[in-house]
Amino acid sequence: MxxxxxxxxxxxxxxxxxxxxxxxxxxxxxxxxxxxxxxxxxxxxxxxxxxxxxxxxxxxxxxxxxxxxxxxxxxxxxxxxxxxxxxxxxxxxxxxxxxxxxxxxxxxxxxxxxxxxxxxxxxxxxxxxxxxxxxxxxxxxxxxxxxxxxxxxxxxxxxxxxxxxxxxxxxxxxxxxxxxxxxxxxxxxxxxxxxxxxxxxxxxxxxxxxxxxxxxxxxxxxxxxxxxxxxIPDMDPTRPASADPRKLHAAIRQFGVTQLFGSPALMRVLADHGEPLPGVQRVTSAGAPVPPEVVAKMRRLLPETAQFWTPYGATECLPVAVIEGRELQSTRQATEQGAGTCVGRPVPSNEVRIIRIVDAPIPDWSDHDVVPQGEVGEITVAGPTATDSYFNRDAATRAAKIRERLADGSERIVHRMGDVGYFDSEGRLWFCGRKTQRVETADGPLYTEQVEPVFNTVPYVRRTALVGVGESGRQRPVLCYELEAGAPVGAQAGIEAELRAHAARHSHTVGIDTFLRHPGFPVDIRHNAKIGREKLAVWAQKQTDG
Missing domain, CATH: 3.40.50.980 (Rossmann fold)
Structure with a gap:
């Protein structure tokens, strides 16, 4: 039964x-x-x-x-x-x-x-x-x-x-x-x-x-x-970046933990702590892209046989696609050259398709355009975990859901992830950023996950964030950046010169000529990893106006 x-x-x-x-x-x-x-x-x-x-x-x-x-x-x-x-x-x-x-x-x-x-x-x-x-x-x-x-x-x-x-x-x-x-x-x-x-x-x-x-x-x-x-870990779940790694390791040893789940911010805490995790056979991290250097550090702390998974998804649909750490590491160079972040292959039972980027609702699947392989578009998913509505939010439901009629006459809901990306020739999905956070310049769109990893390789730069200033279609791209805690005093001029040099080397970053140092990016509450680029854009506007 x-x-x-x-x-x-x-x-x-x-x-x-x-x-x-x-x-x-x-x-x-x-x-x-x-x-x-x-x-x-x-x-x-x-x-x-x-x-x-x-x-x-x-x-x-x-x-x-x-x-x-x-x-x-x-x-x-x-x-x-x-x-x-x-x-x-x-x-x-x-x-x-x-x-x-x-x-x-x-x-x-x-x-x-x-x-x-x-x-x-x-x-x-x-x-x-x-x-x-x-x-x-x-x-x-x-x-x-x-x-x-x-x-x-x-x-x-x-x-x-x-x-x-x-x-x-x-x-x-x-x-x-x-x-x-x-x-x-x-x-x-x-x-x-x-x-x-x-x-x-x-x-x-x-x-x-x-x-x-x-x-x-x-x-x-x-x-x-x-x-x-x-x-259950002894930590504040709303502030994973502030977790005490010693308490986490104590619990792992006491109970013989074989697998753990955490946001990229928590992975960084464990990676920077540097204590090996000999009994852990599976690590899963979600909520935002895991920085390549964090994946590399974690791989060194885990047993050779362990797996490091980074599922891609959202509250509305999870998991959508998965990639294991070894394959993710193999794509690191492409990511740092502007390819985006590889999130792996769709989980079986999910149908993931890339459609032309539009901001308006799409009531019916027949009203869309699926883009060719390799072209950036909006990521959509249909499958058993794709939810079909928001509670008491009809406008949001219309904006995020597409009704599709199947060949047998039945219907299903296709969820618009609100993310942009593309499929490569191997059938792998690449994440290029949030649709609402793209920067629409006079020369075309720029996507956060194709731009920021290029600059994140500059020494003493902790992380960067691309934002747009001005009217959509004629936005001025601005790169905000944070420095590592150990950055030498007086090194900012040299760092900005290196950022400019990086901008000139890559096709995804040409035209970025405004760089603003920020004391500490706003991030989401839940994972402490998603950068609040909307708030940074307001801040950048004030800086450039001044």
Whole structure:
């Protein structure tokens, strides 16, 4: 018999097959890991919480904000909500407070589950006023509702909980980080989560019994469905660039971690720390392109047999394509000469196509133009994990989704990634940057990922960012740059001369003659890796006007 279409459907089976295997290790905030859930405990306790939530009025289809730190309670709550068919709403708490309130207002939640600090903010800042059922994870003060502990007691001893959720039922609303625009609530259906698990299993060969260190908590939700043990790192997940590598290595040694997931910023932390990772067999990094030098350093720290994967995708569709570190390293020279960043080959079941760049909505697939191989265009994807809408954002949905009628008369949604790129003669996909961040000069467009890697090779330059100043179609390209912490005092003139020399050598960079040193680029909250070029463009405009 096929399992129910639900990310939690594998828990009862795993609880029977491997009841004593630890599903999740969580730190206590004091550097110790004294909290663990076995598969049997995760299944039984999430059943109890699911039953208690149902009795409290949080049931199938109820949109429920979850603002809980990555503790055991977070995973118990999430799996309980999945089991009863409620709809968790996840908003990154690190985003700007005004945007966070807007996200919660748009989601129109009917329930709110959070730690005490989240409830204080809810009351003071007017978050989620539509929520009539409130649950506190921890001590409840004067804001009413109930506590998670009481919910679990109320549901203790309940029979197994698992709603017969259907593939097209809404399973969750996940808000994007807003790093390249206003955060939007991506509607996930149960089939999307289940498909992600299968694609991850097949793409990376994940087998039950492995030990994972997922430094982005929502990714840990996939681990129980894959039969893995999750070790939640002792770090602030919204600031991976500030993670303490010694704590990460301590957890890796203590639990025998075999695989880890992290943003490029976290990979840099581990790479710069320089301590070998002898037991780690698989590293996965996503969220932004991983700098070639970081890949090279990480490869030297890992065993020869280990794999370093950099999947390409987005909240709306993940994974789209994957590339292993060895192949990525082999493309480094091309990247540094302006080819873009190779993100590998599409994951089977995905159909990736490149279309002509337009900024307007494309309602029907027949209204597009697929560009020839080697030509830069917008990346689109159709496949089992491609989501089909944003919650309460009809204009954004129209801008990002294309309806395609297939030969058999059925329809599917094609997602516009909002990224530009091309396919090479070997069928590999190359990422050239965000569509909205291209610079439209009088001589044609410039793409960030074809320009910046050329300049990132200059000694003492930490990273660069291409922005445009002026009217689209006649923009003036400006290269902003950061210096390494160890750059010699007074070296700026020589560095700018070298940047100019690089600009003259490459066809992708000819015409760039304005270089501005910036003290520290704005970056996204979630991964600390995506550069806020929109903010830099405003800054550059002021600098050039002056």
């Amino acid at each position: 096929n399992e129910t279409c639900n990310i939690a459907a594998s828990l009862p089976r795993l609880a029977q097959e491997r009841p004593t295997q630890v599903a999740i290790h969580c730190p206590n905030g004091s550097g110790q890991y004294d909290s663990a859930l076995t598969y049997a405990e995760l299944d039984a306790r999430s059943d109890a919480i699911a039953a208690g939530l149902s009795r409290y009025g949080i049931a199938r289809g109820v949109r429920t904000v979850v603002m809980v730190r990555p503790t055991a309670e977070f995973f118990l709550v999430m799996f309980a909500l999945f089991k009863i068919g409620a709809v968790p709403v996840l908003v990154d708490p690190g985003i700007e407070k005004r945007a966070l309130k807007q996200c919660l207002d748009e989601a129109q939640p009917e329930a709110f589950i959070g730690i005490p600090l989240a409830h204080v903010a809810r009351l003071l800042l007017g978050w989620a006023r539509s929520a009539k059922r409130v649950v506190t994870v921890g001590r409840r003060f004067g804001w009413g509702g109930t506590t998670l502990a009481q919910i679990e007691r109320d549901g203790a001893g309940a029979r197994a909980q698992l709603a017969d959720t259907q593939p097209d039922e809404v399973a969750g609303i996940l808000f994007t980080s807003g790093s390249t625009g206003v955060p939007k609530g991506v509607v996930y259906r149960h089939r999307h989560f289940v498909a992600q698990i299968e694609l991850l299993r097949e793409a990376f060969g994940m087998q039950p019994g492995g030990v994972d260190l997922p430094t982005f908590p929502p990714f840990a939700l996939f681990d129980p469905a894959l039969g893995l043990t999750s070790v």
